[in-house]
Amino acid sequence: MSSSGIYRIRNSVTGDQYVGSSSEIEFRFGRHRYDLERNQHVNPKLQNAWNKYGAENFVFEVVELCDRSSLLVCEQTYLDDRPTYNI
Numbered sequence: 777m778s779s780s781g782i783y784r785i786r787n788s789v790t791g792d793q794y795v796g797s798s799s800e801i802e803f804r805f806g807r808h809r810y811d812l813e814r815n816q817h818v819n820p821k822l823q824n825a826w827n828k829y830g831a832e833n834f835v836f837e838v839v840e841l842c843d844r845s846s847l848l849v850c851e852q853t854y855l856d857d858r859p860t861y862n863i
Contacts, residue, residue, distance in 0.1 A: 781841035782850050784859070787825055789833045794822050794861035797851035799844045805836045822861040 780799040785808060787793065798804035808817070813831065817823040826834060842850045855862060 779841055780844045780847060782839040782854055784837050784839050786835045786837060787829055787833060788835055789829050792860035795854040795859045797847040801838055819861060819863055821863055825861065
């Protein structure tokens with residue numbers, strides 16, 4: 777069963793984070809990890825941090841589950857805090 781909601785990728789060394797939303801969080805985590813491990817992530821801030829600190833220092837977390845219809849509204853609440861890795 778897939779879950780929709782808000783997630784973050786948190787650097788456990790610096791506390792910096794990337795926040796996103798997805799209608800299938802587990803799939804999205806896999807896609808982020810796949811791109812980061814191949815040094816092909818579209819977000820250069822997140823990719824550079826991944827390269828510098830290593831995969832072992834990043835935590836993939838579900839922040840809040842919400843209906844697909846309200847994903848963007850829920851995500852905006854977290855983006856208003858200006859997460860470091862979001863561009």
